[in-house]
Amino acid sequence: MKLAIVGGGASAFYVASRLLSRLPKEAGVVHVYDRLWAPHGLVRYGVAPDHPEVKNCTHKFDEVAKDPRFRFFGNVNVHDNIPQKAFSQNIPLPLSSIYTHYSHVLFATGCPLPSFHPSLPQSESCIPALNVVHWYTQHPANQGPPPLETAKHVTLIGNGNVALDVARMLLTSPDVLRKYDVPSTVIDTLERSAVQHVSIAARRGPFDAAFTTKEIRELIKLPNASMKPIPEDWLVPAPGAKIDRAKGRIIDLLRKGSEQRYGSTAKTWSLDFFRSPVSFEGGKLTLAHTTAISPSTRVVPTGETSTVDTDLVVTSIGFKGDPTSPFYDPELGHMRTQAGRVQGAMENVYGSGWAAMGPKGVIVATMMDAYAVAETILGDREKSLTPLKSLGGDGTVDLGSVPGELVGNTGVLDYDDWKKIDAAEISRGELVGKERERLTWGEVQALLGRH
Amino acid sequence: MLRAGLKSLASTSSRIPQAFPPRLAYQPARLQQTWRVAQRRSFHWSTPARHAGIERPEPGTGIKITFKDSKGSVIKAVEANEGDDILSVAHEYDVDLEGACEGSIACSTCHIILEEDTFDRLEEPGDDENDMLDMAFGLTDTSRLGCQVKVSADLANGSEGIVVRLPSATRNMFVDGKKAAH
Ligand SMILES: Cc1cc2nc3c(=O)[nH]c(=O)nc-3n(C[C@H](O)[C@H](O)[C@H](O)COP(=O)(O)OP(=O)(O)OC[C@H]3O[C@@H](n4cnc5c(N)ncnc54)[C@H](O)[C@@H]3O)c2cc1C
Ligand code: FES
Numbered sequence: 001m002k003l004a005i006v007g008g009g010a011s012a013f014y015v016a017s018r019l020l021s022r023l024p025k026e027a028g029v030v031h032v033y034d035r036l037w038a039p040h041g042l043v044r045y046g047v048a049p050d051h052p053e054v055k056n057c058t059h060k061f062d063e064v065a066k067d068p069r070f071r072f073f074g075n076v077n078v079h080d081n082i083p084q085k086a087f088s089q090n091i092p093l094p095l096s097s098i099y100t101h102y103s104h105v106l107f108a109t110g111c112p113l114p115s116f117h118p119s120l121p122q123s124e125s126c127i128p129a130l131n132v133v134h135w136y137t138q139h140p141a142n143q144g145p146p147p148l149e150t151a152k153h154v155t156l157i158g159n160g161n162v163a164l165d166v167a168r169m170l171l172t173s174p175d176v177l178r179k180y181d182v183p184s185t186v187i188d189t190l191e192r193s194a195v196q197h198v199s200i201a202a203r204r205g206p207f208d209a210a211f212t213t214k215e216i217r218e219l220i221k222l223p224n225a226s227m228k229p230i231p232e233d234w235l236v237p238a239p240g241a242k243i244d245r246a247k248g249r250i251i252d253l254l255r256k257g258s259e260q261r262y263g264s265t266a267k268t269w270s271l272d273f274f275r276s277p278v279s280f281e282g283g284k285l286t287l288a289h290t291t292a293i294s295p296s297t298r299v300v301p302t303g304e305t306s307t308v309d310t311d312l313v314v315t316s317i318g319f320k321g322d323p324t325s326p327f328y329d330p331e332l333g334h335m336r337t338q339a340g341r342v343q344g345a346m347e348n349v350y351g352s353g354w355a356a357m358g359p360k361g362v363i364v365a366t367m368m369d370a371y372a373v374a375e376t377i378l379g380d381r382e383k384s385l386t387p388l389k390s391l392g393g394d395g396t397v398d399l400g401s402v403p404g405e406l407v408g409n410t411g412v413l414d415y416d417d418w419k420k421i422d423a424a425e426i427s428r429g430e431l432v433g434k435e436r437e438r439l440t441w442g443e444v445q446a447l448l449g450r451h
Numbered sequence: 452m453l454r455a456g457l458k459s460l461a462s463t464s465s466r467i468p469q470a471f472p473p474r475l476a477y478q479p480a481r482l483q484q485t486w487r488v489a490q491r492r493s494f495h496w497s498t499p500a501r502h503a504g505i506e507r508p509e510p511g512t513g514i515k516i517t518f519k520d521s522k523g524s525v526i527k528a529v530e531a532n533e534g535d536d537i538l539s540v541a542h543e544y545d546v547d548l549e550g551a552c553e554g555s556i557a558c559s560t561c562h563i564i565l566e567e568d569t570f571d572r573l574e575e576p577g578d579d580e581n582d583m584l585d586m587a588f589g590l591t592d593t594s595r596l597g598c599q600v601k602v603s604a605d606l607a608n609g610s611e612g613i614v615v616r617l618p619s620a621t622r623n624m625f626v627d628g629k630k631a632a633h
Contacts, residue, residue, distance in 0.1 A: 053555030060551070214557075214582040246585035362586060363551050364560045
């Protein structure tokens with residue numbers, strides 16, 4: 001088998017790990033393509049800086065990359081029809097080249113785009129949470145800092161873990177964040193931040209909160225921020241409702257409230273349940289009040305609305321695939337797969353991770369999905385060396401070949417390049433007593449001697 | 452406007468801040484790593500991972516641990532020393548239990564299921580462990596995080612010693628997690 005994996009996030013590495021440990025030594029190779037020059041997808045460009053332990057999974061990814069049958073091609077944007085670059089430095093690679101060089105292809109491209117709220121047009125003061133995440137992780141697509149210097153009151157729309165990550169970044173003292181993998185420019189902006197209150201609005205109630213226990217506990221434990229108490233009657237389950245263990249523990253936490261008494265800290269935050277945005281204009285956010293008693297109940301507007309003064313609205317209502325990506329299903333917002341096989345595609349075309357499951361699930365879910373997809377691929381292995389699209393010849397792929405576009409192209413970064421960057425970032429960080437200081441693309445080029 | 456709201460609420464609350472267990476000390480494990488790029492694609496790299504390198508006891512002298520799959524079939528019976536954690540033991544003997552966060556209580560990939568007897572003899576899991584168990588797949592009443600359970604003689608039961616069951620969601624994970632030789 002000669003497998004190309006498009007996308008080099010956690011899913012790609014877990015699939016590669018399982019495949020390479022199962023495949024007999026000479027039976028195949030795995031080539032991973034990512035349009036980012038760094039591997040690991042959201043583990044590097046999503047996971048919050050104050051969650052360094054979550055990033056320990058990259059040690060396993062490094063082990064996978066040491067396998068001589070594994071190759072990483074960073075900074076390569078795989079596109080379907082129109083030559084596309086996600087970032088100006090990208091090398092575009094048509095999917096047709098993948099098809100002629102590989103016997104199997106796996107799409108592990110994640111869900112790279114934010115979903116928008118229909119009532120909240122984007123503006124300087126209304127941005128998706130992904131912009132904030134891209135800013136504090138210094139993603140190549142980052143659009144600079146959010147306007148925190150002038151934002152006293154911030155409203156997050158949505159209460160999933162990404163919203164809570166953003167809230168925590170805004171509420172945590174820069175002195176605490178400084179030692180982590182937070183770019184120094186980000187710390188500078190956070191030091192000038194005017195944020196006093198972060199409101200986390202969601203249209204459902206506490207029993208349908210999207211965050212997990214760990215994330216809400218982290219907010220509750222913040223030493224310099226306190227939570228507005230939640231009305232007790234919102235924390236009572238509907239009669240007969242089945243409350244699972246995790247929900248029960250979350251409700252207990254919400255009932256206890258933050259460690260710091262509300263109002264005793266310089267910064268405050270609130271979980272504003274049963275609120276759905278209607279409009280945001282001139283610093284005024286109008287929210288419709290809703291009811292939704294138990295998980296099975298639909299969200300119903302009560303007819304009431306309220307308006308709050310807020311300086312910055314950050315929407316965190318999910319992610320989706322790129323509509324121009326191959327096999328995109330508009331109904332799902334990502335590709336449709338069945339046991340890992342992409343529906344509507346030819347044989348030996350697979351999808352895994354957020355690209356296939358949708359933008360849900362932490363690393364453990366991504367990992368288990370990846371292992372299951374790897375099993376599917378292994379089961380389909382007999383057809384191993386026939387290219388996905390033949391150009392004639394003897395009808396088999398050459399395990400050693402790479403698409404012609406990439407041969408001798410110094411814009412492509414391999415895993416050794418990444419480890420050099422990684423080491424440079426870590427030692428730069430060490431100098432100033434932090435986990436790492438990220439390099440910019442320009443600095444990467446200088447480090448690797450590629451211009 | 453906001454401030455006034457805060458004050459009035461603050462005065463009505465008399466809750467005493469709760470004590471929580473201290474946060475795990477942050478250990479930048481990666482700072483200790485070295486990645487030596489030797490000749491092209493033939494490099495070596497050593498990771499002093501926190502869960503690597505436990506000692507196997509002399510056969511017959513250790514505490515017996517029996518790993519089972521979700522259906523109860525024995526995967527492997529091994530021996531470990533007092534104080535080793537189950538995740539490290541699994542790794543030492545190539546039983547495929549994942550430890551994505553390397554024992555930092557940040558992933559739940561090391562979820563295991565114990566026998567009731569064993570579970571009851573352990574100290575209760577802390578808040579942080581329970582928070583991760585909340586996200587574990589196939590959670591049971593006797594679930595724990597493998598990285599947090601330390602082997603000790605008084606946890607063993609009969610001839611199988613400490614019985615460690617891997618949850619059903621990881622059923623498909625194969626047992627001998629080592630890479631093919633190369
Ligand atoms: C903000 C945020 C924070 C998170 N925090 C945590 C956390 O603390 N703990 C936790 O367990 N989980 C966390 N998660 C979830 C976790 O990140 C996911 O489970 C996991 O990363 C999904 O992996 P993936 O490989 O499917 O997708 P991704 O990690 O998104 O990887 C997809 C990769 O594909 C590449 N790609 C896309 N299109 C192309 C193309 N056309 N050509 C080439 N490459 C392409 C992208 O550049 C990217 O690198 C977080 C998620 C987000 C969004
Ligand atoms: S290894 Fe991550 S919680 Fe045990």
